[in-house]
Amino acid sequence: MRAWMKDSGAPGGLTLAEVPHPVPGSDELVVRVDAFAPNPGDLAALPGLPDGAIPGWDGSGVVVEPAADGNGPRVGERVVFLSLASAGWAEHRAVPHAMTARASTAISAEHLATLPVPATSALRGVRRLGSVLGRRVLIVGATGAVGRVAVQIAARSGAHVVAVARDADQHRDLRRLGASETHRTVESVRGRVHGALDTIGGEQLVAAYALLDAGGTVIALGHAAGADEVFPYGAFVADPSTANRSITSFFLGAEPDLVPDMTYLAADRDLDVGPLDVRSWTELGDWVSAGGPRSRGRVVFRVDQA
Ligand SMILES: NC(=O)c1ccc[n+]([C@@H]2O[C@H](COP(=O)([O-])OP(=O)(O)OC[C@H]3O[C@@H](n4cnc5c(N)ncnc54)[C@H](OP(=O)(O)O)[C@@H]3O)[C@@H](O)[C@H]2O)c1
Known part of the structure; x- marks a missing residue:
């Protein structure tokens, strides 16, 4: 089968190469990859990644083993899958069943491919805020996939x-x-919030x-700005209206039991x-090689099987 392999000497550090078919562990199934969205x-x-490794965390496809x-x-079921052990930018991949969810056949493979990492992270991030019914929740980086x-x-x-x-x-x-409500920066938001999910970091966090x-809690889920977080003196001095606030880190790979949530998202038309x-x-x-540019929405790659 073919797969994109890390190759330090190639443009962008990747080569489309002929590689052995994946050998699944006993808890892994093999899927034909139909689409993935980096x-x-x-x-x-x-x-x-070392040379020879196959990158790619998530995507959509059909079970073949x-x-x-x-x-x-x-076998034959449409699925979404994720595994931070990579190997997804390939015609076939082995993936643990604990990271593979049945998906609707009424939803395109390309739409499904955009879900596993970002949508599952979004769901888990919001859920960490507890009940948000009737409460103000801040989402920072709202145009991103998460x-x-x-x-x-x-x-x-x-x-x-x-x-x-930031894009009005x-x-x-x-x-x-x-x-x-919509704002270009957090600085222009007025009034307190119950919780926040931040995908940008830096000054916005x-x-x-x-x-x-x-x-309240900020879920520091992403760090798209790549900037330092510098808190002014007094930021952590509490009074009754600011007691017990927190910032918590998030890592999807440490989240347990993802299949039910992936299934929910992959059934949602x-x-x-x-x-x-x-x-x-x-x-x-x-x-x-061009740095992964986006101009018209999420970039999805359809795997044209040989
Ligand atoms: N911790 C985890 O397990 C986990 C899981 C999933 C994702 N993440 C992280 O979460 C972040 C978002 O992921 P994603 O898939 O949503 O990415 P994405 O689709 O590329 O979206 C990135 C978002 O960040 C915005 N942005 C980028 N640089 C910015 C800046 N300097 N100031 C303000 N906004 C900026 C973009 O705005 P424009 O649309 O205007 O460009 C866009 O809304 C990434 O850092 C990713 O690595 C972490």
């Missing part, structure tokens, strides 16, 4: 969603998805913390993942 984390991980231990989806889904999940959970996205042209769309109600920029996977090397 995550920021996939791209960030590339330089650290069941797990030997008898668990998980059956943020967009977080806005929808928080809104359908009854939150008053305060969405922050996207604000109308965020309101359509359920945001009650510092400002999000300052907005918390007593007992109403979830709006935004415009998709679908390309042949043979273009992946050039795209990575």
Whole structure:
């Protein structure tokens, strides 16, 4: 089969190569990969991979070999999957059944491919805030793959969603998805929030913390700004209105029992993942070499099987 392999000498550090078929462990099934949508984390991980490794965390496809231990989806079922052990940018991959969820056949493979890492992270991030019914929830980085889904999940959970996205042209769309307020930066938000899910970091995280109600939490899920967080003196001096506030880190790979949530997301025809920029996977090397640019929504690669 063919797969994109780390190759330090190649443009973008990747080569489309002929590689052996994956050999599954007893708890792994083999899927034919139909589509994948590289995550920021996939791209960030590339330089650290050894030559010969196959990158790629998540995607969508169809089961071609069941797990030997008898668990998980059956042959022929459409699935979404994720594994931070990589190996997804390939025609076939082995993946643990504990990271593989049945998916709706009424949803395109390309839409499904955008879900596993970002949408599951969004769901888990919002859930960490507890009941958000009737409460103000701040979503920072609301136009990103994580943020967009977080806005929808928080809104359908009854939150008053305060969405922050630097591109004001996207604000109308965020309101359509359920945001009650939109802002270009956290600094312009007025009034306290019950909790925040931050995908940007840097100054936005510092400002999000300052907005918390007593007992509130910022889920520091992403760090897209790549900037330091510098808290002014007094940020952690509490009074009755600011007691017991917290910031918590998040790592999807440490979250247990993901299949039910992945199944929920992969059955949801109403979830709006935004415009998709679908390309042949043979273009992946050039795209990575160009720095993974986005212009028309999430970039999804369709695997044209040989
Ligand atoms: N901890 C975990 O387990 C986990 C899981 C999933 C994702 N993440 C992380 O979460 C972050 C978001 O992931 P994603 O998939 O949503 O990425 P994405 O689709 O690429 O979205 C990135 C978002 O960040 C915004 N952004 C980038 N740089 C910014 C800056 N300097 N100031 C303000 N906004 C900025 C972008 O705005 P524009 O649309 O205007 O460009 C976009 O809304 C990434 O850091 C990713 O690695 C972590």
